[in-house]
Amino acid sequence: AQSVTQLGSHVSVSEGALVLLRCNYSSSVPPYLFWYVQYPNQGLQLLLKYTTGATLVKGINGFEAEFKKSETSFHLTKPSAHMSDAAEYFCAVSGNNFGNEKLTFGTGTRLTIIP
Amino acid sequence: DAGVIQSPRHEVTEMGQEVTLRCKLISGHNSLFWYRQTMMRGLELLIYFNNNVPIDDSGMPEDRFSAKMPNASFSTLKIQPSEPRDSAVYFCATNLRISGANVLTFGAGSRLTVL
Numbered sequence: 001a002q003s004v005t006q007l008g009s010h011v012s013v014s015e016g017a018l019v020l021l022r023c024n025y026s027s028s029v030p031p032y033l034f035w036y037v038q039y040p041n042q043g044l045q046l047l048l049k050y051t052t053g054a055t056l057v058k059g060i061n062g063f064e065a066e067f068k069k070s071e072t073s074f075h076l077t078k079p080s081a082h083m084s085d086a087a088e089y090f091c092a093v094s095g096n097n098f099g100n101e102k103l104t105f106g107t108g109t110r111l112t113i114i115p
Numbered sequence: 116d117a118g119v120i121q122s123p124r125h126e127v128t129e130m131g132q133e134v135t136l137r138c139k140l141i142s143g144h145n146s147l148f149w150y151r152q153t154m155m156r157g158l159e160l161l162i163y164f165n166n167n168v169p170i171d172d173s174g175m176p177e178d179r180f181s182a183k184m185p186n187a188s189f190s191t192l193k194i195q196p197s198e199p200r201d202s203a204v205y206f207c208a209t210n211l212r213i214s215g216a217n218v219l220t221f222g223a224g225s226r227l228t229v230l
Contacts, residue, residue: 043221105158
C-alpha cells in the first residue's frame with residue numbers, strides 16, 4: 001500500500017524567492033512519484049515524475065524534485081518564484097508504472113506568491 | 116488534457132435528479148479513472164477500469180453512484196438520485212505514455228452543483 005503526506009496545506013513565498021513544497025511518502029514497494037499542478041478551474045497537469053534512474057528530476061516551468069529514499073521524501077523546489085506559479089500542487093505515489101495502476105494523492109498544497 | 120474530453124463542464128441540478136457525466140478518450144487506452152475533488156476531502160479515486168473492466172470500485176460512495184465503460188474510449192458516471200453533498204468536481208483520467216513512462220493524464224473536469 002502507498003500513502004503520501006504533504007506538509008503544509010498553504011505556503012506563501014515572495015516573488016523571486018525559493019519555493020519548497022514538502023512531500024513524504026510511504027510505500028511497500030519501490031515507489032513511482034509524481035508532482036501535479038492544478039490551476040484554478042482546471043484539471044491536474046503533470047509537473048514532473050520519478051520512475052527509475054536519476055534521483056533529481058526536472059520538470060516544466062523550472063521546477064525540480066529530488067527522490068531521497070533514506071528520508072522517504074520527494075520535495076518540490078523552484079529557485080525563484082514567479083507570480084504564475086500560484087496554484088495548488090499535489091504529490092502522488094504509485095507502486096508500479098505498468099499503465100494500469102492507480103495513484104494515491106496527497107491532500108495538496110496551495111502556493112501563494114506575494115508580489 | 117488533450118487526450119481526455121469531459122462533458123458537461125458545468126452542471127447545476129436539483130436534489131433528486133439524475134446526473135450523467137461523460138468521459139471520452141481521444142486515442143485508445145487501457146485504463147480509465149474517475150476522481151472526485153472537494154474542499155473537504157481533497158482528491159478521491161472513485162473507480163477505475165482496465166480494458167473496460169472495473170478493477171476497483173471501493174471508492175464509490177454508495178449505490179447512488181454507478182459507472183460504465185461500454186467501449187475503450189467512453190465512460191459514464193451516473194448519480195441517481197443526486198444529493199447536495201455530491202457537489203464536487205469530477206475528473207476523468209487515463210494513462211498516457213510520456214517519455215517512456217505511463218503518466219496519469221486528466222480531463223478538465225465536470226463541476227457539479229446539486230441544489
